[in-house]
Amino acid sequence: MRPDSLGGTICGILFDKDGTLVDFDRTWGPAAYAVMSDLSGGDRGRLEALMRVSHYVEQEQRFLPTSPLIAGSSAGYGPLWADVLGRPAGPVLYAEMDALFRAAGLASLTPIKAPAQLAATLVAAGYALGIATNDAEASARAQCAALGLDPHCAFVVGYDSGHGSKPKPGMVTAFADHLGVPARRIAMVGDSPYDLVAARSAGAVSIAVLSGPLGPAARDEMGPLADHILDSIADLPALLGL
Numbered sequence: 001m002r003p004d005s006l007g008g009t010i011c012g013i014l015f016d017k018d019g020t021l022v023d024f025d026r027t028w029g030p031a032a033y034a035v036m037s038d039l040s041g042g043d044r045g046r047l048e049a050l051m052r053v054s055h056y057v058e059q060e061q062r063f064l065p066t067s068p069l070i071a072g073s074s075a076g077y078g079p080l081w082a083d084v085l086g087r088p089a090g091p092v093l094y095a096e097m098d099a100l101f102r103a104a105g106l107a108s109l110t111p112i113k114a115p116a117q118l119a120a121t122l123v124a125a126g127y128a129l130g131i132a133t134n135d136a137e138a139s140a141r142a143q144c145a146a147l148g149l150d151p152h153c154a155f156v157v158g159y160d161s162g163h164g165s166k167p168k169p170g171m172v173t174a175f176a177d178h179l180g181v182p183a184r185r186i187a188m189v190g191d192s193p194y195d196l197v198a199a200r201s202a203g204a205v206s207i208a209v210l211s212g213p214l215g216p217a218a219r220d221e222m223g224p225l226a227d228h229i230l231d232s233i234a235d236l237p238a239l240l241g242l
Contacts, residue, residue, distance in 0.1 A: 006228070006239055009185065010205055013122060013236075014155075014175045016166075016190030017133035017140055019212030020233060021147065023110040024070070024191075029061040031104035032069065038100055039085060046084060053080040065214055071166070071192045073134040073159035074098055098160075102139040109146055112211050113234045116148035123152045125242050128179050130155030132171035134194070137161045154178075166194040169202035176202070189233065191218065196225035209233060 018024045032054065040047035051058055054077070055067035063070055068077040074094045081097065082089035119129055129152050133140045137158035144150055155178050157163055163170035169183075176183040188199035191212025199206035208226035210216050211233070219229060228239060 006187070006205070006241075010187045011126070011181055012128040012130065012175060012179050012186045014130045014132050014172060014186055014188045014204075015233070016188070016192065016195045017131055017135060017143065019070075019112075019191035020189060020195075020209055021112060021115045021131070021149075022143065023112050023211075024213045025062045026110035027105055027108050028069070028101075029063065030108040031101060032056060032063070033058070033061055034104040034107075035097065035100040039081070039097070049084045050081060053077075053084060063213060070213055071134060071194045073165050074101070074136070075159060076134075076165070098136040098139060102136065102142055105135075105139060106142055106146055109143055111147055113232055115233065116152070118233055118236065119149055119152035121237060121242065122240075125240070127240075128155075129153045130157075130175045130178070132157050132166065132175065132188070132198075134159045134165045166190075166192075167197035167201070169198050172198050172202035172204050176204070189236065193222055193225055196222055200225060207236070207239070209235075 015021055036047055036050040054069055055064040074097045078094045079089040082093055087093050122129060131140055131153050135158050137160055140156050140158045144153055144156055155175055157171050159165035163174040172188055173183055176186050183203040187205040187207050188195055189207045191209050196206040196208055206227050208222040208229045210218055210231050
C-alpha cells in the first residue's frame with residue numbers, strides 16, 4: 001500500500017493509548033510505584049516482590065522491556081500480584097488495582113506530542129477516531145478527558161469493555177462495526193506488536209509508532225507486522241497526505 005494512497009483508503013483511525021498517545025514511562029512508571037506502595041501497605045518485602053514480578057526498576061521508576069505490565073491488562077498480570085499479596089485473584093482485586101491505577105495515572109499523565117491538536121486535524125479532514133487500550137475503559141476515558149480528546153473520540157474501549165483485549169481483533173472489529181464499514185477501512189496505530197497483530201487479524205491497516213517504551217529498538221520486532229512505521233503520531237498527517 002503506497003503512503004499517498006492511504007488517506008483515501010481508510011475512514012477510521014483507532015489509536016492505542018499507552019506508548020502511542022501517552023508517554024508510557026513518564027505516566028505509568030510513577031503511577032505503578034504509587035499503586036504497588038499502596039497495595040503493599042508499608043511492607044517493604046512485599047513491595048520488592050511486586051516490583052520483581054513486574055520487572056520494575058525502582059531507582060529509575062520504569063519497567064524493563066520484559067514487564068507484563070507494558071502491554072497487558074490487570075487481568076493478565078493480576079494473578080502475579082495476587083500471589084505476592086496473598087489475595088484471591090479475580091475481579092475484586094483487579095477492580096481495586098484499576099481504580100488505583102486510574103487515579104495515579106491521571107496524577108502523572110504525560111502526553112506524546114500534541115494528541116488533541118492531532119485529533120482535531122484528523123477529524124477536520126473527515127476521519128472518525130477511536131481509542132483501544134488494554135487499560136481499563138474507565139481509566140482510558142478519564143485520560144482522554146484530561147488530554148482534551150473527548151470531543152474527537154466517540155469510541156473508547158478497554159480490556160474490560162466486552163470486546164476482548166489485544167492482540168485479539170475484537171476491539172478493531174468493534175470499531176469497524178461502530179462506523180458501519182469493513183475493517184479494511186480502519187487503521188490501527190500502536191507501539192506494540194499486540195496492536196499490529198490485532199489490526200492484521202481483523203483485516204485492518206497496521207501502523208506502528210516507535211514512541212513506546214522500547215523506542216526505535218521496536219522497529220525490528222514490529223516491522224514484519226506493520227504496513228507503515230512512524231516515529232510518532234506527529235508523522236501521521238504526512239502519511240495521510242494532510
